Amino acid sequence: MDTQEQHDRGLELRRKLFGREAVEMRMNACGEFGKPLQHIINAYAYGDVWQRSALPLATKSLVMVGMMAAAGHANELRVHLKGAVKNGCSMDEIQEVLLLLTLYCGIPAANEAHRIAAEVFREEKLI
Amino acid sequence: MDTQEQHDRGLELRRKLFGREAVEMRMNACGEFGKPLQHIINAYAYGDVWQRSALPLATKSLVMVGMMAAAGHANELRVHLKGAVKNGCSMDEIQEVLLLLTLYCGIPAANEAHRIAAEVFREEKLI
Amino acid sequence: MDTQEQHDRGLELRRKLFGREAVEMRMNACGEFGKPLQHIINAYAYGDVWQRSALPLATKSLVMVGMMAAAGHANELRVHLKGAVKNGCSMDEIQEVLLLLTLYCGIPAANEAHRIAAEVFREEKLI
Amino acid sequence: MDTQEQHDRGLELRRKLFGREAVEMRMNACGEFGKPLQHIINAYAYGDVWQRSALPLATKSLVMVGMMAAAGHANELRVHLKGAVKNGCSMDEIQEVLLLLTLYCGIPAANEAHRIAAEVFREEKLI
Amino acid sequence: MDTQEQHDRGLELRRKLFGREAVEMRMNACGEFGKPLQHIINAYAYGDVWQRSALPLATKSLVMVGMMAAAGHANELRVHLKGAVKNGCSMDEIQEVLLLLTLYCGIPAANEAHRIAAEVFREEKLI
Amino acid sequence: MDTQEQHDRGLELRRKLFGREAVEMRMNACGEFGKPLQHIINAYAYGDVWQRSALPLATKSLVMVGMMAAAGHANELRVHLKGAVKNGCSMDEIQEVLLLLTLYCGIPAANEAHRIAAEVFREEKLI
Numbered sequence: 104m105d106t107q108e109q110h111d112r113g114l115e116l117r118r119k120l121f122g123r124e125a126v127e128m129r130m131n132a133c134g135e136f137g138k139p140l141q142h143i144i145n146a147y148a149y150g151d152v153w154q155r156s157a158l159p160l161a162t163k164s165l166v167m168v169g170m171m172a173a174a175g176h177a178n179e180l181r182v183h184l185k186g187a188v189k190n191g192c193s194m195d196e197i198q199e200v201l202l203l204l205t206l207y208c209g210i211p212a213a214n215e216a217h218r219i220a221a222e223v224f225r226e227e228k229l230i
Numbered sequence: 231m232d233t234q235e236q237h238d239r240g241l242e243l244r245r246k247l248f249g250r251e252a253v254e255m256r257m258n259a260c261g262e263f264g265k266p267l268q269h270i271i272n273a274y275a276y277g278d279v280w281q282r283s284a285l286p287l288a289t290k291s292l293v294m295v296g297m298m299a300a301a302g303h304a305n306e307l308r309v310h311l312k313g314a315v316k317n318g319c320s321m322d323e324i325q326e327v328l329l330l331l332t333l334y335c336g337i338p339a340a341n342e343a344h345r346i347a348a349e350v351f352r353e354e355k356l357i
Numbered sequence: 358m359d360t361q362e363q364h365d366r367g368l369e370l371r372r373k374l375f376g377r378e379a380v381e382m383r384m385n386a387c388g389e390f391g392k393p394l395q396h397i398i399n400a401y402a403y404g405d406v407w408q409r410s411a412l413p414l415a416t417k418s419l420v421m422v423g424m425m426a427a428a429g430h431a432n433e434l435r436v437h438l439k440g441a442v443k444n445g446c447s448m449d450e451i452q453e454v455l456l457l458l459t460l461y462c463g464i465p466a467a468n469e470a471h472r473i474a475a476e477v478f479r480e481e482k483l484i
Numbered sequence: 485m486d487t488q489e490q491h492d493r494g495l496e497l498r499r500k501l502f503g504r505e506a507v508e509m510r511m512n513a514c515g516e517f518g519k520p521l522q523h524i525i526n527a528y529a530y531g532d533v534w535q536r537s538a539l540p541l542a543t544k545s546l547v548m549v550g551m552m553a554a555a556g557h558a559n560e561l562r563v564h565l566k567g568a569v570k571n572g573c574s575m576d577e578i579q580e581v582l583l584l585l586t587l588y589c590g591i592p593a594a595n596e597a598h599r600i601a602a603e604v605f606r607e608e609k610l611i
Numbered sequence: 612m613d614t615q616e617q618h619d620r621g622l623e624l625r626r627k628l629f630g631r632e633a634v635e636m637r638m639n640a641c642g643e644f645g646k647p648l649q650h651i652i653n654a655y656a657y658g659d660v661w662q663r664s665a666l667p668l669a670t671k672s673l674v675m676v677g678m679m680a681a682a683g684h685a686n687e688l689r690v691h692l693k694g695a696v697k698n699g700c701s702m703d704e705i706q707e708v709l710l711l712l713t714l715y716c717g718i719p720a721a722n723e724a725h726r727i728a729a730e731v732f733r734e735e736k737l738i
Numbered sequence: 739m740d741t742q743e744q745h746d747r748g749l750e751l752r753r754k755l756f757g758r759e760a761v762e763m764r765m766n767a768c769g770e771f772g773k774p775l776q777h778i779i780n781a782y783a784y785g786d787v788w789q790r791s792a793l794p795l796a797t798k799s800l801v802m803v804g805m806m807a808a809a810g811h812a813n814e815l816r817v818h819l820k821g822a823v824k825n826g827c828s829m830d831e832i833q834e835v836l837l838l839l840t841l842y843c844g845i846p847a848a849n850e851a852h853r854i855a856a857e858v859f860r861e862e863k864l865i
Contacts, residue, residue: 105613133602140598143586147655148333157322162289166296166327173297179592195284200293205397206275209844211433217394221387232359260856267852270840274401306846332651336590338687344648348641402841411830416797420835423801424808449792454801459524460783463717465560471521475514486740528782529714538703547677547708554678576665581674583660713778719814725775729768
């Protein structure tokens with residue numbers, strides 16, 4: 104497949120997952136300098152890996168939440184928590200991921216992740 | 231609930247997830263010195279957090295695989311890959327988690343995780 | 358021991374270590390969503406591990422400062438720096454921990470930890 | 485060599501790399517408490533390791549950018565991005581380092597690093 | 612560009628950087644299960660990011676060595692140390708990267724990296 | 739102070755902490771290539787930071803154990819566990835550090851650290 108096609112289907116999925124406006128904002132955040140990174144995100148992440156279909160999107164979102172919290176990537180965790188909510192994950196499901204995180208990555212990582220999740224839930228009017 | 235009860239139901243679940251023999255081996259690996267850690271694992275991890283029921287065990291296993299691979303914990307990744315297989319996760323599902331890992335945590339983390347997964351699949355006669 | 362008892366003695370110690378007000382604030386930060394995490398912190402961390410008596414509280418605080426700084430957990434580092442001061446650790450003792458950190462975890466980790474420690478010392482009117 | 489000499493030649497190089505004012509600010513940020521750390525930075529980092537001459541300063545800066553981004557040290561990354569610009573590295577060269585980072589340390593690390601780089605380039609009037 | 616083309620030119624560069632035999636071995640290490648990861652490595656890493664030309668290959672290798680050592684990826688560090696030697700980096704240049712690592716990521720990371728570098732230099736008959 | 743003097747008093751302390759033979763082995767592990775790193779370890783770590791006297795050596799050892807376990811540096815953790823035993827730390831004290839680690843850095847880090855500690859205790863004929 105041509106990488107431009109991959110890019111386009113990736114961008115389409117990305118917009119579906121996070122909303123058109125949020126994606127637009129992130130795509131323009133670094134201007135020209137950020138173009139090649141955005142190409143990688145659109146074509147290789149959302150246009151390739153996220154297109155696979157062994158797992159439902161909601162499960163992928165929960166895995167992403169666990170991975171980003173485990174790796175300590177606060178901003179990306181917030182992005183994928185929003186995605187998880189959009190993909191239909193319940194607060195109880197997300198909580199269960201973050202409680203596994205507590206025992207397996209420690210209390211400080213869990214405190215950060217809970218704080219960010221509570222912010223996202225408030226923004227999404229869930230609490 | 232009494233922590234001893236929590237410990238016992240935790241140990242029961244742990245044996246179900248990983249097999250009685252594997253758990254026995256890990257519980258005795260550090261002798262007396264390891265007792266309080268094993269209590270934490272049995273009573274607080276498997277007797278509390280893993281008892282929650284918002285997510286099916288297979289989904290928890292996939293999340294654990296993602297978190298352990300993201301955090302670079304090779305031995306624990308192997309344990310939870312075995313658990314994932316026991317919980318009915320397919321190789322395709324595990325592969326999808328590890329491909330998300332590739333893009334979001336980088337190629338070296340993915341190389342390690344693939345290597346360990348392939349070993350586990352061979353031990354479990356899946357490949 | 359019942360986990361509720363463990364929780365209560367843990368909460369008592371936690372308040373003694375960090376002050377009632379600070380603990381109240383942290384316990385309510387994530388509302389209902391944060392309850393199970395707070396249970397883990399009170400019952401399993403402060404109600405179990407922190408109850409052990411081989412090390413004086415001041416030594417535990419210094420170890421916590423070293424571990425949180427090494428793991429790059431800025432918020433938790435601040436919490437345990439406050440705890441260290443409350444537990445009677447001197448600025449010279451804390452400085453020695455942070456200088457070991459400098460050589461063994463690198464200058465950037467040390468810069469962050471020094472910045473946070475200086476803020477805590479100012480808040481505690483030590484400098 | 486006397487460590488005071490090492491300190492002085494280190495401070496000189498550090499000022500050349502980052503500007504006198506920026507160095508002054510960082511040296512005073514933690515007052516007395518920060519003195520031994522500043523000695524380590526001046527005498528051991530800039531007075532010893534940075535004095536070596538197998539690599540041109542611009543290459544060292546690019547390596548520092550890669551290392552700090554890989555280790556997730558945002559503040560130090562900013563410092564060495566400024567240093568890289570001062571040492572004559574082009575935006576294209578820095579971009580190439582950050583694209584390697586994308587594939588080898590993952591998209592979240594790359595997002596952070598691009599965001600900081602774009603800020604630095606704006607401050608330096610390059611974009 | 613078609614991703615297959617990208618894959619092919621990537622594989623060509625990868626073989627040039629590390630030798631045909633070493634690449635063959637790594638490409639087959641995980642069999643079918645590893646195919647999509649190998650596609651990412653060939654098409655997106657070596658077929659895209661590594662094709663950029665702002666930096667000479669030797670500089671990219673030094674940056675990779677710094678990033679992999681900073682992130683604690685021992686196996687990948689070994690791969691890129693071999694690549695650095697193949698790309699004409701001298702032991703003195705590599706040493707300078709590892710001494711920056713010592714001060715900025717700490718002595719333990721530096722010990723590991725030196726150990727691996729010394730092994731690679733012995734295998735390459737440089738020491 | 740001259741850095742050679744610093745080096746010499748550092749080497750003396752290092753030998754006292756870990757034994758002459760162990761230090762000799764580590765100093766020669768990387769031959770000529772490792773010389774500048776060994777200078778940093780002797781002169782800057784053991785000749786400067788470890789010479790400070792606000793904390794007893796046993797407390798420094800416990801802090802080092804916590805930091806190295808938190809940062810996931812297995813080899814260095816082993817070195818400082820040996821040092822802790824030599825400095826008179828009891829198994830109960832070390833256990834308490836590793837149980838704090840369990841809650842604050844997670845079960846996988848604790849499993850690794852317990853495994854290494856049990857090996858060290860066996861080598862030192864404590865268990």
